[in-house]
Amino acid sequence: MSHGDWTVRARQDVVYRVTDAPDVFAPDNGALARAARLEPGTSRLVVMDENVFAHHGHAVLAYFLGHRVTPHVLRLTGGESRKTLAAVERIARAADAARLARRDPIVAVGGGVLTDLVGLAASLYRRGTPYVRVPTTLIGLVDAAVGAKTAVNFRGHKNRLGTYHPATDTLLDRGLLRTLDERHIGNGMAEIVKMAVIKDATLFDLLEGHTADLVRTRLAGERGRQVMHRAIDGMLEELEPNLWEHELCRAVDFGHTFSPAVEMVTQPELLHGEAVSVDIALSCALAVDRGLLTPADALRTLALLRAAGLPVRHRVCEPGLLWEALADSTRHRGGEQNIPLPNGLGKCVFAGDLTLPELTRSTELLLRLLDEPGAAV
Ligand SMILES: NC(=O)c1ccc[n+]([C@@H]2O[C@H](COP(=O)([O-])OP(=O)(O)OC[C@H]3O[C@@H](n4cnc5c(N)ncnc54)[C@H](O)[C@@H]3O)[C@@H](O)[C@H]2O)c1
Known part of the structure; x- marks a missing residue:
């Protein structure tokens, strides 16, 4: 019989993979099919940055169709001003429309804004749905898509609302940078210089x-x-x-x-x-x-x-x-x-x-x- 004082202790094991996957959307590259568990006759929600869709959409659609999986594609505009709760809600609506089951991974293809948004939506949808990241900017490849943090900006504050919810898999394809302008490559270089210094x-x-x-x-x-x-x-x-940032140094x-x-x-x-x-x-x-x-x-x-x-x-x-x-x-x-x-x-x-x-x-x-x-x- 308790005396009105309960303490609950639980642990959560976290395992996620970050993997080099050159030519990630080549029809015979099995990395994404394995990570997103593509099985014939199923469907997947694929959230893509609009510019990335313009350049690589064809290859992405062909990849899913080649695995006989129906892609439900949601295209979002990149850029910091689009990193909002409204965008997270759009992803949740798309997940409903795609009749996403609890263990179906969402596939995120885009820069740091898109992967942060999909990560937050995935952590909220049914209190936690798996997702897979394919970063398409340098900042995504070396930083935004390799950690555990998700976020949106809120009331003029950067990343004020967010969660810790890493993708089960992140697939790295430097070749996707071919279509990115030099300013955005420099943008990612800042995070690389940070690590060097x-x-x-x-x-x-x-x-x-x-x-x-x-x-x-x-x-x-x-x-x-x-x-x-x-x-x-x-x-x-x-x-x-220090995945959950208990240490603040x-x-x-x-x-x-x-x-x-x-x-x-x-x-x-x-x-x-x-x-x-x-x-x-x-x-x-x-x-x-x-x-x-x-x-x-x-x-x-x-x-x-x-x-x-x-x-x-x-x-x-x-x-x-x-x-x-x-x-x-x-x-x-x-x-x-x-x-x-x-x-x-x-x-x-x-x-x-x-x-x-x-x-x-x-x-x-x-x-x-x-x-x-x-x-x-
Ligand atoms: N979660 C984290 O730990 C973490 C770490 C670092 C940065 N971030 C976040 O990342 C964001 C910045 O990321 P970003 O610079 O990738 O921004 P972004 O996602 O807005 O992408 C930048 C621009 O590049 C375009 N684009 C993306 N990939 C392309 C491609 N392959 N070809 C052509 N165009 C392409 C997009 O449409 C967009 O206009 C910031 O919001 C930052 O807070 C998060």
């Missing part, structure tokens, strides 16, 4: 002197493969032991302290990676000011960002807005600043005591660094 000096070396080429070739070739693999290795090494938050506010305030001007790049540049200046990074290594980082076509400063980045941005990130990090800063290239420390005068000084230091000849590409 705080975690992987070898990745930094792979990028240095080759960034513009990697962007132009859309990471085709052996160097592109190594860059993508190292970026994902580093990312998953950081995420796996996260190295992968480098470049994501000031950028959420900068990204939202500048909408639609700055892409996610562009705002991250502006934050990386400022964080490097903070690290130089603290004696953690040499000015020469900060200049090398700025040169990498610029070689990817990324901005390293923006007019909205005055101390008042940056201080407010830090206050919001501090709330997000449970009341601690936890600002990841490079401690030499390839290593990271966390700052918890940044003051407004120091932040102001660092914005000025960044301007001086940018005037140095070495900051140019």
Whole structure:
């Protein structure tokens, strides 16, 4: 007989796979058929970015029909302004219309906005439905589609509503980047530079002197493969032991302290990676000011960002807005600043005591660094 006091403890095992799958929509490539459990006579809800549909829709439809599976296709427009609860509701309506059963995986084909939306919809639909991701942007391949987080923006705040619900499978096909414009490749490069600076000096070396080429070739070739693999290795090494973010000191938050506010305030001007790049540049200046990074290594980082076509400063980045941005990130990090800063290239420390005068000084230091000849590409 209980005394009116119950404690429930349960554990959830999480297993998901991220797999290289070149030519993912080639008729004889079985990776997607296995991941989405395509069986003849069944149907699948396929949510696709509109631009991706324009370029690759034919191949996707042929793939499903070739497996004698009926694709119910929902096309969504990409871009940050479309990352809304209304879009999640559209996916849920499409799931109803497709008469989706509880264990039928939804297939998501698109950039980070689309995979975040489908992930959130899948986590809500029947309180959790499986889904499979095929990322089609560089940011998706190395970041958005390899982790567990889903989200929509809410009331002007970036990713304010979201869940942790990884896809059972993510299939990586660099070839899909062929149709993506260079600006969006640069956008993904920001997340790769992030991993290089705080975690992987070898990745930094792979990028240095080759960034513009990697962007132009859309990471085709052996160097592109190594860059993508190292970026994902580093990312998953950081995420796996902290998938639900119980630990709020996260190295992968480098470049994501000031950028959420900068990204939202500048909408639609700055892409996610562009705002991250502006934050990386400022964080490097903070690290130089603290004696953690040499000015020469900060200049090398700025040169990498610029070689990817990324901005390293923006007019909205005055101390008042940056201080407010830090206050919001501090709330997000449970009341601690936890600002990841490079401690030499390839290593990271966390700052918890940044003051407004120091932040102001660092914005000025960044301007001086940018005037140095070495900051140019
Ligand atoms: N969940 C996470 O952990 C995580 C991590 C990083 C970023 N993100 C999120 O990712 C989003 C940014 O992702 P994004 O930059 O991929 O944005 P996006 O999904 O809006 O795609 C960018 C643009 O590229 C187009 N596009 C996509 N693939 C294409 C292709 N292969 N060919 C031609 N055009 C194509 C889209 O139509 C869109 O216009 C942000 O909302 C960010 O918050 C999430």
